[in-house]
Amino acid sequence: MQAPRVAALREDTERRVVWQGDWVKVTRVAFSKDLNSAKYGQLAEQARRLGRVRSEVWQRYGSINGAGLSDRTIRDIWMTEGTTDRFGVLANAWKETVRDAVADITANRAAAKAAVRKAINLRTSDRAKRLRLFSALKADIWAEDPFLSRQMRKHWKHGRNRTHNQIVVRSDQYRTFALAEGGDVWLAVPGLERRQPVRIPLNTTVAPTGTLRLILRGGRVEVHYQIDAGAVKSSARPAGDREIGVDKGYTEVLTDSDGQHHGPELGELLSRESDCRKAKNARRAKIRSVAEKARANGDHATADRIARHNLGTIKRDRRSSRWRQTVRTITFRAVHAVVDKAALVAAEDLTRTFTGRARRGRNVNRRLAAWTKGVTAEALASVSERRGSVLTLVNAAYTSQVVPCCGALGRRSGDRLHCTRCGVVWQADHAAAINALHRVGDPDITLHTSHQRVKSIVRERADRRPDQTADPGLQLTLWAESEVSERSTLINK
Numbered sequence: 001m002q003a004p005r006v007a008a009l010r011e012d013t014e015r016r017v018v019w020q021g022d023w024v025k026v027t028r029v030a031f032s033k034d035l036n037s038a039k040y041g042q043l044a045e046q047a048r049r050l051g052r053v054r055s056e057v058w059q060r061y062g063s064i065n066g067a068g069l070s071d072r073t074i075r076d077i078w079m080t081e082g083t084t085d086r087f088g089v090l091a092n093a094w095k096e097t098v099r100d101a102v103a104d105i106t107a108n109r110a111a112a113k114a115a116v117r118k119a120i121n122l123r124t125s126d127r128a129k130r131l132r133l134f135s136a137l138k139a140d141i142w143a144e145d146p147f148l149s150r151q152m153r154k155h156w157k158h159g160r161n162r163t164h165n166q167i168v169v170r171s172d173q174y175r176t177f178a179l180a181e182g183g184d185v186w187l188a189v190p191g192l193e194r195r196q197p198v199r200i201p202l203n204t205t206v207a208p209t210g211t212l213r214l215i216l217r218g219g220r221v222e223v224h225y226q227i228d229a230g231a232v233k234s235s236a237r238p239a240g241d242r243e244i245g246v247d248k249g250y251t252e253v254l255t256d257s258d259g260q261h262h263g264p265e266l267g268e269l270l271s272r273e274s275d276c277r278k279a280k281n282a283r284r285a286k287i288r289s290v291a292e293k294a295r296a297n298g299d300h301a302t303a304d305r306i307a308r309h310n311l312g313t314i315k316r317d318r319r320s321s322r323w324r325q326t327v328r329t330i331t332f333r334a335v336h337a338v339v340d341k342a343a344l345v346a347a348e349d350l351t352r353t354f355t356g357r358a359r360r361g362r363n364v365n366r367r368l369a370a371w372t373k374g375v376t377a378e379a380l381a382s383v384s385e386r387r388g389s390v391l392t393l394v395n396a397a398y399t400s401q402v403v404p405c406c407g408a409l410g411r412r413s414g415d416r417l418h419c420t421r422c423g424v425v426w427q428a429d430h431a432a433a434i435n436a437l438h439r440v441g442d443p444d445i446t447l448h449t450s451h452q453r454v455k456s457i458v459r460e461r462a463d464r465r466p467d468q469t470a471d472p473g474l475q476l477t478l479w480a481e482s483e484v485s486e487r488s489t490l491i492n493k
């Protein structure tokens with residue numbers, strides 16, 4: 001069995017799941033409930049001031065000059081300079097913000113380093129030389145090497161802070177309490193003045209823990225915090241003991257190699273959202289043109305009123321965040337259902353874009369579809385990790401075109417896949433899931449085998465297999481039989 005491969009997890013905008021060392025953390029979000037606007041305003045002001053702190057960190061240390069400087073060093077420099085008073089925030093607040101901004105810069109630099117590592121491989125094939133360059137890069141002492149520093153300058157674009165609505169609060173800087181036993185939790189965080197905390201009513205009875213990230217959006221405070229994945233209830237559920245292949249669909253979250261569809265409501269959810277957004281955008285465009293016309297005619301009052309009442313983003317953003325949450329729930333539920341059966345899950349690498357494959361569902365908004373694909377990738381990685389199953393990423397080339405019965409390229413029509421050799425008709429997603437499972441441990445088709453090479457391997461293998469006759473009895477057997485025997489013949493070859 002191959003070693004577990006886990007898709008590189010990235011932090012998405014909601015910072016759901018991140019790897020920290022070997023620990024998987026899951027982000028939970030609590031929301032403020034009926035927070036009064038004075039409190040919100042005060043927190044928003046603090047976040048705005050902390051945004052200036054972030055900007056300063058990015059500006060001074062966000063490029064070559066900042067390489068290797070820790071947040072502690074930067075704090076010491078700033079304290080000596082005595083320039084921190086002008087931020088107008090409490091010391092702990094700006095210090096945590098510096099730490100957070102430095103972490104962002106480090107992530108930004110790590111992305112550049114990945115590109116430079118590629119350049120090193122292209123530059124020399126001498127192992128000792130490569131090793132020296134790699135370790136210099138890793139240790140951030142690339143400034144002394146002309147090649148490395150040229151490459152870093154090329155790939156490390158000077159980033160810029162765009163965050164002006166967040167406050168990071170360390171665990172010892174806030175407290176939580178409930179007004180009644182078992183009631184909703186309140187959160188008291190430092191305000192702009194010492195000993196004058198801001199008390200935020202939350203919509204949950206579960207108190208947040210650890211370092212908090214308060215995000216101020218649309219009059220509401222989002223409290224993001226992380227917990228160990230081990231503490232999540234579902235992780236107690238054991239994984240199954242079988243090997244299951246999956247295919248990412250558009251009308252459902254996943255189809256597995258048993259032919260079972262998981263999360264069938266996804267397709268409807270996607271097309272409805274896509275239609276709704278299209279209609280709303282069209283309406284907004286119309287309203288905007290009315291406002292512009294009014295302004296052109298000198299009627300600023302009307303233009304302002306329209307902008308204020310009809311072109312706001314709060315409701316729109318809340319609606320779309322609710323929609324995203326629904327998709328996440330459906331996706332995670334679907335992946336859990338697969339892991340209920342599986343000790344090993346074979347899936348294509350959904351973080352890579354693959355254009356060679358025929359896609360269905362033209363009307364689905366591409367952006368939404370791409371986003372849900374990312375959620376599925378994240379769910380597969382995090383649920384497998386939490387529940388102790390193995391996620392094996394396989395090459396997806398031609399998985400939806402090869403017929404599992406004869407191993408040849410079938411004829412596709414709609415969501416059906418016809419085998420021209422034995423006449424079996426497959427459901428394309430089901431075939432793709434079986435093929436994904438077949439790819440596990442395939443000696444010739446590995447994750448990075450090229451598309452063309454996969455095609456010729458598939459052809460060669462199909463040619464070597466004896467022709468199957470179009471016997472209706474055989475068709476039925478093949479349709480009904482489990483793929484396990486099929487799979488073992490393939491792998492044992």
Ligand SMILES: [Zn+2]
Pocket residue numbers: 403405406407419420421422423424468
């Ligand atoms: Zn066949």
